[in-house]
Amino acid sequence: MTTDTTPGAAQTAQQIELAVGGMTCAACATRIEKKLNKLDGVTATVNYATERAVISGPVSADDAIQVVKKAGYDAAEATGDDSELGRISEERVGMLRRRLALAAILTIPLGNLTIVLALVPELRFPLWEWLCVAMAIPVVFWCAMPFHVATWRNLRNRSFSMDTLVSLGVLSAFSWSLVSIILGAEDTEGYWLGYGITPAGADAIYFEVAAAVTTFLLAGRYFEARARRSAQGVLGALNALAPKQVRKLAADGTEHVVPIEELVRGERFVVRAGERVAADGAIAEGVSTIDTSMMTGEPVPAEVAPGSEVLGGTVNLTGRLVVTAARVGAHTQLAQMAALAEQAQMRKAKVQQLVDKVVGWFVPAVLLISAATLAGWLLTDHSIRASASAALSVLIIACPCALGLATPTALMVGVGRGGQLGxxxxxxxxxxxxxxxxxxxxxxxxxxxxGNLVVESFTATAGRTDGDVRRLAASVESHSDHPLAKAIVADHRGDILPVTEFVTTPGQGASGLVDGHRVIVGNERALGDPDLTGATASVVESARDAGATPVMVSVDGEIVGVFVLTDSVxxxxxxxxxxxxxxxxxxxxxxxxxxxxxxxxxxxxxxxxxxxxxxxxxxxxxxxxxxxxxxxxxxxxxxxxxxxxxxxxxxxxxxxxxxxxxxxxxxxxxxxxxxxxxxxxxxLSRATLRTIRGNLLWAFGYNTAAIPLAAAGLLNPLIAGLAMSLSSLMVVGNSLRLRNRTLH
CATH class of the missing domain: 3.40.50.1000 (HAD superfamily/HAD-like)
Structure with missing residues (x-):
């Protein structure tokens, strides 16, 4: 959304908002920020949580989009209704869902087939290895494509992330397995459950490892994407409140419906009953009732007249108004609230960078250890197969499945438990x-x-009975849509008498002829500002001291009762x-x-x-x-x-x-x-946080402890893959404990 719509705005200082897709971590947002901030005179902030970039400076939206795309990400200008932002977010969630579904469908039979045939050679059949290859290819090269794309993007920018380790681990497991099948390696080396020879070379086939890594990490990314999508909704919801068109009032008194962008400060516009006020301003003509609850939180609508101020986004309930625009576009209070909300979300999104920073050091360390393992084994006269197996074990055992699942699984279970508790x-x-x-x-x-007004009490202050006064008041108020009137009618629950000569006065009350009596229901102004005495004065003053709203009833000029309306605790x-x-x-x-x-x-x-x-x-x-x-x-x-x-x-x-x-x-x-x-x-949120911390502690501890064993050759990749899966299952199991969490 570009705030400056004047000709030549692309070459002058302005603010542009872009919807950005393809970010996988907070480091991606930082990388895009750096690229945009390299433009002359440009200041940019990128929010990973909301997938939005805000750019200020002499740059056009097209140029900014090209910079983002050259960095390897998708981008489009955010429109007023955030359709592009929503489209990119929905496309990512849908993409992850499709890839996760296929990966899960293929991984389950592939894992069972590979492990069973590796452990029980008698069950093998001709070309069983190539069946495994055929099942693994879609998972490794299509389902895992987001990790490969992110890794290539990281390498272009000389950086590392969790995606780097995932991609290298998946491709290495697949490639080494394929090479082993083609070369037909002998069974002179290798470990059976860490201590012995694996039957018939099966220790060199790890397709199920590549598939399982992909499936686990896709599940984590899918749950994370769904959670992050909800953070984006406030911006679109706030923008949806702002009218897209306005009834501009011409000098000759005619009305013209034009886009809201054409309204400028000082111009007059018309707001009919039921319409939203287009901009902040002051009433020039007309009296009405404005529903300001969405902006002020007040349950009682505001009565407005010439000179009263109104806010954009509020709803005109009754009469026709002519408003002089004082603040338009990004200067309205509604727009400022949207800006405040986004700024706050951007501040909070920085918390997500902690794990990414740790991974930024962890990934290159693992790659160095894997390379050192390969070199060390080769230099100590081990075979290429044994050396590659040890190096591959390091990559697989360090693959951060548990780390990737630690937060989204606990969050998913916590959300499920929360759903049971409302x-x-x-x-x-x-x-x-x-x-x-x-x-x-x-x-x-x-x-x-x-937030619902109700009649808290009624006091008769003259000779008429309570039932008589309530019936007269409810009869008059039955012709009004004011919330105070609705509360009085709802409180009566009796018969309604016919009313003639009904008149409503905004900001005061309503009146009419009921059964031959002139009945007025409203405040002091509706009753002609009488001097309140006795029971009436006492009830009115007590109501106001308690924060309630008093409404008086007059019959033929005499105050006969007072309703006290309140929004109860x-x-x-x-x-x-x-x-x-x-x-x-x-x-x-x-x-x-x-x-x-x-x-x-x-x-x-x-x-x-x-x-x-x-x-x-x-x-x-x-x-x-x-x-x-x-x-x-x-x-x-x-x-x-x-x-x-x-x-x-x-x-x-x-x-x-x-x-x-x-x-x-x-x-x-x-x-x-x-x-x-x-x-x-x-x-519940504190309990879920403790679970996430426990998951992260286990994930990092597991990787740190298992890597030396793999580097020493005490874990072949088959067992390393199994250990990786068990680590992920432990994280999931720890998260599932939240299902039975009690909160008292």
Whole structure:
């Protein structure tokens, strides 16, 4: 997405966003960054997690794409709806799925055939070796192609990665097996289970090793790609909220629907009922009700009139509005929230570089040991077959299958266990962050409270009965779509009387003739700003002190009752907060609501600290402030206005009842509406993290201990391949322990 659309923009400073495909690790992102930053005047950042490159400087999108492609990767300009980004991501997941399926289908019979015939010569049949070759070729040269392509790319850039070791191990096992079949090596050397001669040269055929390595690593890459794909969704979801067209108002009063890019600051545009506001601005004409819940988190729609400010992406509910554009394009609050979310994701993606750095040293070390093993055996008068077998054993035993499976398998099992508990863990970053969390920040509306207005109480303040006043009020409000009106109608559950002369006044209330009486339902302005006294004044003041919304009912000019509407605290909130405190976590309430409402909700939920009156764009700033004070922060939210804060936090948790954007911004999605899901999610993610650490420790320890044995010739490649498979199975088995994990 190019932010500068003026002629000649390709030659002037601008910002370009590219969707980048083909990256296999964080080192790939770093490599592309270096290539792009070599362009004159260009500053580029590449996000491995979201597969996105942001480029600033005097370069065109086509030129930037060519640089990325010359580095060996795929790229396309990201459009406003992120279709290219989604296409590249989906294509990668689909590609890995297809290759994994074929590899698994061929590896299972190939492994059984090769091992059984190697151990039991009497079962061999003519040309059995060539049947193994035919079954191995598709796995080695098509299924494993992503590893070969990545290795070639690494060699061109004089670097190493896990792909290098995988590719060399697979090709070496296949090539040496093929050579052994063609040459027909004698059985004068070789080891049977490490100590003896293998029957009839079978110790030189390792097709099942090449196939198993490919299958295990493809499985790890597939699960990783699926997990990373979810991190990309927030950007497209935020962009989807921004209107693509606008009703521009001409000087003669006519409306013209044009692309949003043609709207400039100072121009007027029209927003009809049901449409989204195209840009930030001020109301020039009209009165209406604006649903701002996705931006501010407030459950009560805002009443607007000439002079009121509106935000792009919010929804106009009732009347026609004419708005003067103040901020357009990348300057709108919605666009800034998207930028904040992406910046936060890019910061968090750097955590993934740790394993890649270790592999960067591990791979060349293994290659040197393998080469030294080959040279050492040859220099000590061993045969070429024995020397190559020892060197190949080093490559196979060091092949990082267990390392490649350590994270995705634990993550997959953790996600499965979380699904049973109503918890979806999306990213490795969530697991890494969970172990360090010391502060949990809750959004109010939609999180601590369900976000649905209900009538908490009704007080009759004159001679009429409760039922009579409720029926009159519900009859009038039945003609309104306002959330306050819907709550009053839902609370009545009785008969509705006919209404005539119905009038609704935005920001005040509604009125009409019911059974011959003039009935007004609304606030003080709707009732003509009367002096409130007695029971009415007491109820209204108490409601506002508690953070609730009072709605008065007047019949023939006399105030006869007051509804108190509130967004109640979830029943599970207090106990969930207590569980978090018991774990030593500090809990904070963060809301855009006013101070009294925040205090009331905090007290009911057992939260000691609250921050009120926070604008949507400032929520991420509050999270960053807490982080700057040394806190590791988890954010729990549900709205679009929480998206940037969720992404900025060290750990983001979104309630599934919230918006699509919030869920895509978060690291963990809480499917259950019961707030106990929050402490459960933190406990599960910490348990999954411990499992991943155990897997990595085993994988590195296994490789380090087994390499000397292979180099000494104590493990032939057949046994090395079996040991490699057992190591991977141990990692999988350790991960499966999470299935029965209890969280209390």
């Amino acid at each position: 918890i979806l863990i999306k990213t490795q970053q969530a697991l890494e962050s969970s172990g360090r969390i010391d502060t949990v920040v809750f959004d109010k509306t939609g999180t601590i409270t369900p 979830r029943p599970s909130a207090a106990d969930a907060v207590r569980r978090l405190k018991d774990r030593g976590l500090k809990v904070i309430l963060l809301t855009g609501d006013h101070e009294r409402a925040a205090a009331a909700v905090a007290h009911q939920a057992g939260i000691d600290t609250w921050i009120a009156g926070v604008l949507p764009a400032d929520k991420a700033g509050e999270i960053a402030r807490l982080q700057s004070e040394g806190h590791q922060v988890a954010m729990v939210g549900d709205g679009i206005n929480d998206a940037a804060a969720l992404a900025t936090a060290d750990l983001g948790l979104a309630m599934v009842s919230g918006t699509d954007v919030a869920m895509k911004s978060a690291d963990i999605i809480c499917v259950r509406e019961n707030l106990h899901v929050v402490p459960d999610a933190i406990a």
